[in-house]
Amino acid sequence: MRAPLPPGSTIGIFGGGQLGRMLAMSALQLGYRCIGYAPAGDNVAAEACAGFFEHHWNDREAVSAFAARCDVVTWEFENVPVAAVEAIPADRLPTSARALEVAQDRLSEKRFVEDLGGRAAPHLRIDSEEDFARALESIGTPGILKTAREGYDGKGQWRVRDRHEAQGIRFPGRRCIYERLVGFESEFSVILVRAADGEIRFWDSTANTHEGGMLVQSVLPAGEWVEAQVDEARALAGKVADALSYVGVLTLEFFATGDGPVFNEMAPRVHNSGHWTIEGAATSQFENHIRAICGLPLGETATRFATIDMRNIVGEQALGAHRILAEEGEPHLHLYGKREAREGRKMGHVTRVGARLG
Numbered sequence: 540m541r542a543p544l545p546p547g548s549t550i551g552i553f554g555g556g557q558l559g560r561m562l563a564m565s566a567l568q569l570g571y572r573c574i575g576y577a578p579a580g581d582n583v584a585a586e587a588c589a590g591f592f593e594h595h596w597n598d599r600e601a602v603s604a605f606a607a608r609c610d611v612v613t614w615e616f617e618n619v620p621v622a623a624v625e626a627i628p629a630d631r632l633p634t635s636a637r638a639l640e641v642a643q644d645r646l647s648e649k650r651f652v653e654d655l656g657g658r659a660a661p662h663l664r665i666d667s668e669e670d671f672a673r674a675l676e677s678i679g680t681p682g683i684l685k686t687a688r689e690g691y692d693g694k695g696q697w698r699v700r701d702r703h704e705a706q707g708i709r710f711p712g713r714r715c716i717y718e719r720l721v722g723f724e725s726e727f728s729v730i731l732v733r734a735a736d737g738e739i740r741f742w743d744s745t746a747n748t749h750e751g752g753m754l755v756q757s758v759l760p761a762g763e764w765v766e767a768q769v770d771e772a773r774a775l776a777g778k779v780a781d782a783l784s785y786v787g788v789l790t791l792e793f794f795a796t797g798d799g800p801v802f803n804e805m806a807p808r809v810h811n812s813g814h815w816t817i818e819g820a821a822t823s824q825f826e827n828h829i830r831a832i833c834g835l836p837l838g839e840t841a842t843r844f845a846t847i848d849m850r851n852i853v854g855e856q857a858l859g860a861h862r863i864l865a866e867e868g869e870p871h872l873h874l875y876g877k878r879e880a881r882e883g884r885k886m887g888h889v890t891r892v893g894a895r896l897g
């Protein structure tokens with residue numbers, strides 16, 4: 540077991556987005572400082588970091604210089620190239636790059652979870668037009684064609700309602716997955732934190748609503764479908780975390796269906812559907828991730844309010860978002876400081892809570 544990192548230590552974060560920003564804010568509160576690393580861009584995490592390396596992922600010298608300044612290294616973005624993470628000395632990496640390697644590819648994450656007893660939607664690997672035609676034949680429609688790597692928030696996805704629509708969709712020229720559309724009652728995620736000694740804690744699972752493939756809202760209570768299936772999903776998520784010797788926050792997304800939970804995808808990091816934990820849980824996902832990777836005791840994950848409603852603030856909605864502060868019920872507004880309010884871009888979120896529990 541690693542000794543806990545003393546106050547004043549430095550945490551390196553690969554990735555420069557809002558998740559890194561919120562991780563750094565929690566780290567600051569616990570007396571740590573953060574240094575970020577990401578290619579040049581709107582790296583809003585930099586504002587919460589003591590230093591920031593803006594370099595290509597494959598700049599070996601820059602990665603080494605970054606590693607030399609950090610006592611521990613983590614990531615907020617699952618598409619950090621595995622080679623960059625593998626360049627970090629193992630004694631500074633609480634979780635190995637294997638977790639990223641598995642989660643970066645939709646086929647490998649489904650295989651990994653199926654090998655541990657989970658169930659995913661029927662799917663096939665697509666490397667060509669012919670594979671796509673065969674998959675339409677054997678899996679049928681409706682379905683979704685997704686790029687195997689680097690899709691997010693509904694990008695790199697094509698819905699196929701029927702054969703007719705399929706004729707208008709071309710294989711995009713890089714490895715894809717075609718999967719059957721799942722008829723679900725509800726969507727939910729299991730968010731857990733695992734310490735280096737193997738202790739696991741779960742937050743309550745919200746019911747998540749997506750539009751155009753992007754999360755728009757997470758609510759508690761999550762409803763009977765989620766409540767009936769969350770234990771099975773947690774058991775699976777716990778096995779995934781153990782199998783990866785994972786340290787920190789890990790998220791698995793599920794569909795609650797008439798036949799039980801169907802695994803969709805995993806994120807080896809803090810997750811948008813866990814933003815409510817900042818005000819809504821005894822310890823937030825961000826703080827517990829920092830605690831886990833620094834070897835500190837994990838915090839309680841219990842929900843503190845009878846109802847929770849987290850909504851994303853997307854694109855130009857952010858421009859008038861301060862108006863939310865005048866609402867009744869003390870809404871908790873978070874804006875990420877992004878410079879450009881592009882359409883479909885996550886700019887912030889607001890969490891509204893109901894009566895306090897206990």
Ligand code: AMP
Nearest residue numbers: 660683692693718719720721749752804
């Ligand atoms: P993903 O990028 O795989 O998380 O997909 C984004 C969202 O699209 C999911 O949260 C669902 O709302 C929807 N979706 C993706 N795959 C499926 C599927 N096989 N069946 C039904 N809905 C899906």
